[in-house]
Amino acid sequence: MSTLQMAHDLGDYEDFINLEQFAGHPLAHYVAEVQRIYCADKRPWVIGYSGGKDSSAVITLVYLALLGLTPKLRSKPIFVVSSDTLVETPVVVDLIIRTMKQIERGAQRDKLPITVHPVVPKTSETFWVNLLGKGYPAPTRNFRWCTERMKINPVSDFIKDKVSQFEEVIVVLGSRSSESASRAQVIAKHKIDGTRLARHTTLANAFIYTPIDTWDVEDVWKLLRGAFRYAEEDEIEEWENPWGGNNRPLWTLYMDSSGQGECPLVIDDSTPSCGNSRFGCWTCTVVTKDRAMESLIQNGEDWMLPLLQFRDQLARTTDPEQKDIYRNYKRRTGKVSYQYAKDGEDIAAERKHVPGPYWLKYRQLWLQELLQLEKNLNAQGHTITLITEPELHAIRQHWLKDPNEPDWNDSLPRLYREVYGRDLAWVVDDQSRFDASDAELLDQLAQHHDVEPEMVKKLIELEISLEGLSKRQGVFDKIGSILKQDWGSLEAIQLKQSALQKRNERDMHEEAIDKIEAQIRDVQTLLAHADQISGLLSEVTTDDH
Template identity: 55%
Template sequence: MTTEQFLYPTHDAFVSESTIGGRPLADLIREIQHIYQADNRPWVVGFSGGKDSTVVLSLIYFALKTLEASQRHKHVYIVSSDTRVETPVVVDMIREALNSVNSQAKLDNLPITAHSVTPETSQTFWVNLLGKGYPAPTKAFRWCTERMKIDPVSDFIKDKVAKFGEVVVALGSRRQESSTRAQVIARHRIDGSALGRHTSLPNAYTYMPIEHWNSDDVWEYLMSASRPWGGSNRVLFELYKDSNAGECPLVIDTNTPSCGNSRFGCWTCTVVTHDKAIEGLVDSGEDWMRPLLDFRNQLHSSTLPENKTEYRNYKRRTGKVTFARGVIDDDTNTATKHVPGPYWMKYRKEWLQLLLEIEKGIRETDRELELIGRDELQIIRQQWLKDPNEPDWVDSLPKIYAAVYPDDCIEWIKNDAGSFTEPDAKILGALEDEKGLPAVLIMRLIDAELSFSGLSRRKGILDELQKILEQDWGELDEALERHSVSRNHDTYKSAFESLKSELDGLLQ
């Protein structure tokens, strides 16, 4: 008898003998089989690696395994979303589960394949934060979820819809998770059916086998039977043990809350004040992750209101200084608030070097870990070279990488530096000191001229030059003064128009 057989009863015995959530498990398995056999729509099973999605995958795998081979008439796709900044200890566990499912499904002759999806390189966390200078995500600006989680999974589902017409998406969502989740489930449920309509994807239907289970039900199942594709859920239990953190479900819509407190979320998540997940892992012995926690805390610090002016450019990527108008009281009195732009280039460079140093340090402990992809570095370099506010004329990124990995040669994309180089930067910098004309302004004007050179028709060049000249090229104080003058002008203009209207009324 193996260790796993000693720890757990067979899956067959457990299902036939157990009742969970007030319902015999055998009855739930029959429901899954009935819905599976009812039509030709393939299934997409969302798998995050957490406890809920593991239960759903186990139930579906077992339901198919106990069908006759002739009844397994359509494919089941397992899809897992890898944002490329997942909590490191979870990455290997999910990869092992997907590989095991693929291997065992072949042996069991099941029409099941597991897939991992990632965001496009241009949409990853580091490309946006370090490359474009996007501020670290907050509750008010959670730019990461759609780019990194929703879009990759949605694209996978859309591809299957395009191929088959309709699909059923099986999820580990439970009503007990939150009142909002319960309302969403109820609102999209089809009357008289166990299926619901997907909140945003047409021709996709959702099925939630454990929607009425509570957390205790989930753990009773996980700790009472072995996984039908092999192995146990002991590692999963150890990951959750002594943690107040929940899990991050597979995200398929914007109704899903932040996963910042979850051991299955992103280690870079700054939407929450404290990352209890990483803190818990460090406290439970994963001390090698402490540098990741410290790095994440640095990013979070940059989002605090009192620190925004230090870390972020006063101009947006459009080259303009932006103001938001907010209501002060119930009257028409309003105030304007300066909206900061992207991170200053110097912080992006510092953070990239620190990230690479942390990665190298972890690798020296014999852990194979890539914190930032080399394909991401290529795109970040391009974005730095062509940054609209602070172009990196000295081409810093290859130098930063070489300083951390002197023996690792990357073939950087050629002809990437644009029209300007470090000597050009020195000349323009000297002219700026002498004439007071911003070097970046000169660069942008020359770059615009070069972009139109060689064309038979140069229509539009004057408009392009005009747009560049109309950007805010002074310091923040100058922009604030211009904005104040503009507001006063608008106020006087509005008052004048109001008086003129009254006068016209009297003269009629």
């Protein structure tokens, strides 16, 4: 090492570091660069770890660099952050948890300033709360609502917290130019002249460092394979990493999945998201087929087959021909919505109905199937959580207050009890609330008086929500917003809208006629005035003669 003297801790790895070539340079070149940038200032590092090969290589490189520093130079903290969407592929989750624990133990043993920090999305932003609770349709390429909520926001919040604590941070990523050209272009665009750092695309006072951006995939596996065959001690084997773990399970995972790479730690909109059969969420419906998961199942992880089948069931609901079956004809605003053709598009597609959230009955069915699936997998010996207790509580509240289909039956506790035979500590609403028998009675009364029962239910819900308040500010606006929603069947709403449109067109036509007639009268008046003036002029001329 030329820049900084190698410490005794790296004695076992010196030959490998000095002799093995990576992208035309010995590994010592990259270790020295990491050491130089680490020691250059007091800005802490945040390393993004996704559980895949590239982020594993970055952590290995940084760990080796720290081992090569004297304890006095290991002066600033390094935070290893891993984002768990709560719907990650189970075998990847197990690998990440195991590796994070090994890194933490290794850092404590070697007295390195490395700590691990798993982050998860807020309960209100998880996959199941949005899909089962709010009824969001399964993500597609055109409506990928999951990435920002589940991946970007948790990591961004962690980085912002460190920025507020330390003023500036450096985010270390495993991005490589050969794997993600678009990401390479973004980093190059934000590169700071004269340094190896780039500005974060969205977060102020955060900077990006990509130490292996020139490596190819063979270089990555060379480091992870750990060709420590140069070491004389037999204790150091291939695939061993410096913190005491073993990378062979990671290699096996890639081989079994036939994947083309890892899901990167997504830190902003420019980071390529998953969606090409890479390791990621087992619920991902952005891809037509989850080939990585299919390959894992074919290569021994057949216990995950029910997960794949559940995922495929959700994917089928995104089929344009299936949307009207699974989704409400109204949006969450309570209005029927249409998409209009843009310039140059087929006139036949001028007005296309846009369905809203999933019907409550399907959300109830899928939740019950998900709970049963979770119970079965755990009964088979797998320690797995498919949906968390906080998510169940949040989903229940969304169902109770659904803008289109309020769950007056409060069905979620019953569904949970039917699967698990026990109750959770459900929140008891001490406010007066209508139940299933009340809903049935309202249906009968509404039909008798020719009004929509759903509208009456929403009005009663509003009354209940304002119960006990001394000031009911804006109550009439709230009542008005309910009355203005589209009520009734889709056919009845469309007939009403068609009649309203025809009436508006007739009114506009009559208004246009009235305007034209008024203009004609104005012209006639002007002509009459002109005739009068002409007559007067003629009289004056005659008198003059």
